[in-house]
Amino acid sequence: MTKEGLQKLYEKLKDDANNIIKKAESKPRVLVGTATCGVAAGALKIRDNFLQEIKSKSLDVDVVEVGCMGHCYAEPLAVIDKPGYPPVCYGYLDDGLVHRLVEDFLGGDDPSYEYALAALERNDVFPTFEDFPRGVYEQKLILENCGFIDARSIESYISRDGYSALVKALNESPEWVLDEIKKANLRGRGGAGFPAGIKWEACIKAGGNEKYVICNADEGDPGAFMDRSVLESDPHLVIEGMILCAFAIGAEKGYLYIRAEYPRAVSHVEDAIRQARDKGLLGSSILGSGFSFDLEVFQGSGAFVCGEATALVNSMEGKMGMPESRPPRLASHGYRGKPTVLNNVKTFAYVPMIISRGADWFKEIGTAESPGTAVFSLVGKVNNTGLVEVPMGTTLRQLIYDVGDGLPNNREFKAVQIGGPSGGCLPEKSLDVPIDFDSLHDAGAIMGSGGLVVMDQDDCMVSVSRYFLEFTQHESCGKCTFCRIGTKHLLDILTDITKGEGDSDTLQRLEELAEDVRDGSLCNLGKTAPNPILTTLRYFRDEYKAHIEEGRCPALVCRDLILYFIEPPKCSKLCNVCVGSCPTEAIFTREDGLKEIDQEKCVKCDNCLKACPTEYNAVVKLSPPVLPPEKEKKTK
Amino acid sequence: MSDTVKFTIDEQAVEAKKGEKLLWAALKNDIYIPHLCAIKEEKRPNASCRLCFVEIEGIPNPVTSCTMNVEEGIVVKTRSPQVDRLLKTAFELLISDHNLKCSQCPANRKCALQKIAKERGLKLRQKRFKTITRDYEIDDSPDEFAFDRSRCVLCGQCVWADREKAKVGAIGFTKRGINRVVTTFEEVPLAESICTQCMLCVEACPVGALYYK
Known part of the structure; x- marks a missing residue:
């Protein structure tokens, strides 16, 4: 097909899409964030509430499910887009608020700005997300x-120019695409930061007719959900990149190797693949x-190690x-023994925009060695918990205090754990480290x-290492051997330390074994498993010693x-x-009316400390676990 | 183009076939490198026992010799402080999870672990780590041999012999992490499995886990 023919075909696709979108947008719409984070916060109920309220008032309003906006702290979230008003986002939704928004805004003309995020x-009326401090x-x-x-x-x-990068590429050549990606110095977002262009080139050089592209969406780190959100919220971006x-x-x-624990991501991607096929964007002779x-889609059964490339391929086979x-x-x-490119979800997601806007545009963002943005x-x-995207080179301090709005209740920052179980804990003094592949690596x-x-003074660094191990x-x-038996002994040593057991050699033994597991293991799971220990030993050794x-x-x-311990002077x-x-x-009333804890029976569940009314705050935790001496005498 | 390459191991000049793995080239030349899981006929090395570390000039960290192809002119050292440290730790990790009653073991004096200890001056006991205790039962269901998993080092030699030499497929690895074991399908005793009792696995076992009764 000629260049013009291709372009024409795409223009038609786009016109059709624009017509549908324009028609949809001419009506008032409620966009409910129903990515997994929203669903967990009750977004499905909010969606149903909107539907019910709208129906009961016989309003002509569409309720649309959208993905994650990144403001997970305020879930459940919804955007109301009513012609004549700017689209407004409302957070912390509940039944009452839904009722009020439908009645006053959709049914009336009061956007209820007091509830808007x-x-x-x-x-001219209300600030946007870009006006937030994090917007900077x-x-x-x-x-x-x-x-x-x-x-x-x-x-x-x-309608947002999706698949235009594909059309542009088809009008150029495969060599041109590779060249742009290489020029952009796009580094793999799975963690290691290996340049994608070099990987792709090696695959081309390997020769042969049969080649495969695999997207690694086996996101397994506890507390990480970027890949899930991207797949749930914008699956076509990843598909176009692939x-x-x-x-x-x-x-x-x-x-797309997606873990089975991400059912929404799986179904969104499968839907997207079907739609792309229907439009001729996937399948034989694309456009x-x-x-x-x-x-x-290949569903992984949720083993963390299957995020490792060779294990992932084995599992697929x-x-x-x-x-x-x-x-x-x-x-x-x-x-299947054939040349294969395996990249992370986010790596593929950058590809369409690099192709559309050019490698030079991409290199302007971030740092020279790590161009682009970082998603956390x-x-x-x-x-402000949630999904954030900042240019590489932003410091950790900016990310935590400006984008994340600091710690709640003015608590004191202690450490930040980056990179999950394979990453490390960095202390206050490392907060000015710029976020890019190399600087973070140097910091440990x-x-x-x-x-x-983000962790504060209530987080014990030994416990944190133990958790990750x-x-x-x-x-x-x-x-x-190193990972199988080594991590077991590392965990045992850490468990002993959390019980206060150990001698003057324990820390050295722990550190040496951690280094050997790092140097001796077969794959990157074992090689990086000791990182939480090595970094906490480097920055918080005193805590281990205590x-x-x-x-x-x-x-x-x-x-x-x-x-x-219940402090007698404070007890009411x-x-x-x-x-x-x-x-x-375990808690009983003494003859003098004061409460006391029977240490034999106490299981340290923390209930009494939480229950004690704030005007008394009589329950305290003591460490080391020794009762104050004079009190001990009294109890005898 | 010649199909042999020349290089040195511990300052000894060595020749080997192109494409050969360093471990086998060294062993052929009577240069000992500790190893448990390596199988000469297997194209893709298992590389799981992590004992065969060597240093190659120009590569910063020790590498496993079972996975390295021989190359013209490389300078290999089988001993260095780093190699010795990794080997010692790997060895101690293995014996922390190994039944160390050597005097009662049928493989006593011909055990691969004993050989490594002897060659590298290591002790067959360690105090660095807690001993991992197992409550495995000995499977003595076969007529002429038995399987004591408390002595198994998970090298995979028996699994390979069973699959690739005997072509039976009665045993394999199951479970993961510290619970990984060699066992039969559904973990039934060997005599109840499809095992033909050809005993190639017993021949392959470098320690006393699979042994003649």
Whole structure:
């Protein structure tokens, strides 16, 4: 087909899409954020409430499900887009608020700005998300459409110039696509930051006719949900990126390896693949160009190790999901032994915009060595949890304090955990480290797939390491010695430390074993598993020492090293709340009317501390677990 | 183009066939490198026991010799402080999860672990890590041999012999992480499985996990 023919075909697709979208947008619409984060917060009920309220008032309003806007702290969320008003986003929705919005705004003319979070378009009445402090730092590239378009409608993607990069590429050549990606220095967003262009080129050089493109959506880090949100909110972006990759390397078949625990992502992507096929954007001779490529979803059964490339391919081939030694690399010997490109969801998501807007545009964003943006799921002790996208080179401090709006209740920052179980914990003094692949690596953490957990003084760094080691030890496939047995001993040593057990050699033993597991393991799961230990030992060694040498947990977390105590001067005598809250009947009333905890019976559940009215705050945690001496005398 | 390459291991000049793995080239030349899981006929090395580390000039960290192809002119050292440290840790990890009653073991004196200890001056006991205790039962259902998993080092030699030499497929790995074991389908005793009792697996076992009664 000629260039003009291709362009014409696309123009027709776009006109059709625009007509449908324009028609939809001429009516008032309610966009409810029903990505998994929204659903967890009750968005489906909110959607049904809207439908019911709208029906009961016989209003002509469409309720549309959209993905995640990134403001997960305010879920459930909805946008009301009524002609004549700027589209306005409302957060923290409940039944009453839905009722009021339908009655006053959709049925009347009061947008109820007092409940609005922000407007989505610039206007004279209400601020937009860009006017938030975080707006200064945020730059949305791959999240641009997320939460604003109907993920289940290919028209909403096409009407925003979706698939125009594909048309542009088809009019150029595979070599040109590869060249742009190489020039853009797009680095793999799965965590390691390997340049995608070099990977693709190696796959081309491997030769042969049969090649595969695989998208790694086996996101498994606890607390990370970027890949899920992108697939749920804007699946066509990833699909277009994969088609472009296939065009560049000459593949005819591709797979999206999505974990089965992401049912919404699976169904959105499967819908999107069907729609793209119907429009001739996938399948044989895409848009009549002669280039054929088709996609399929492969559901992984949720083993963390299957995020490792070779284990992922093994699992797709029906073998046990276990890693292999490399080389040979996947680029030459991948799925079914054929040359394969495997990239992360976010890596593919950058491809269409690089092709549309050019490598030079992409390189303007971020830093010279790590161009583009970084997407993080910001969680933990931070006000604005959610999905954020900032240019590479933004500092951790800006990300946590400006984008995330700092820690709640003015709590004191202690550490930030980056990169999940393979990443590390960085202290206050590392907050000015710019976020890019190399700087984070030098600080001891890794970019990882983008989980970012903020911790305060109530988080014990030994417990945190132990938590991550418990995860990696559980997820170890057991193939190689260091990971199978080494992580088990690392976990055992950490468990001992949380109980205050250990001697002067314990920390050295822990550190040496951690280094050996890092250096000796077969795959990257084992190689990176000790990172949480190595970084906390590097930055929070005193905390480990307090556990071992003083039997004290400074954060008052480790159960074996704390006890609960009711301070007699603070106890009201007349209030019985703590007694009622105790599940083991450990709290009793003394002869003098004061409450006391029977340490033998106490299971340290924290209930009494939470139950004690704030005007008394009589329950305290003590570490090391020793009762104040004079009090001990009294109880005898 | 010649199909042999020349290089040195521990300052000894060595020749090997192109494409050969370093581990086998060294062993052929009577240069010992500790190993458990390596199988010469297998194209893609298992690389799971993590014992055969060597240093190659120009590569910053030790590498497993079972996965490295021989190359013209490479300078290989089988011992270095880093290699020794990794080997010692890997070895101690293995024996922390191994039944160390050597005097009662049928493989006593011909055990691969004993050989590694002897060659590298390591002790067959360790204090660095807690001993991992297992409550495995010995499977003595076959007529002439038995399987004691408390001695198994998960090298995979028996699984390979069963599948690739005997072509039976009675045993394989199952479970993951620290619970990984060699067992039959549905974990039935060997005699109740499809095992033909050809005993190639017993021959393959480098330790005393599979042994003649």
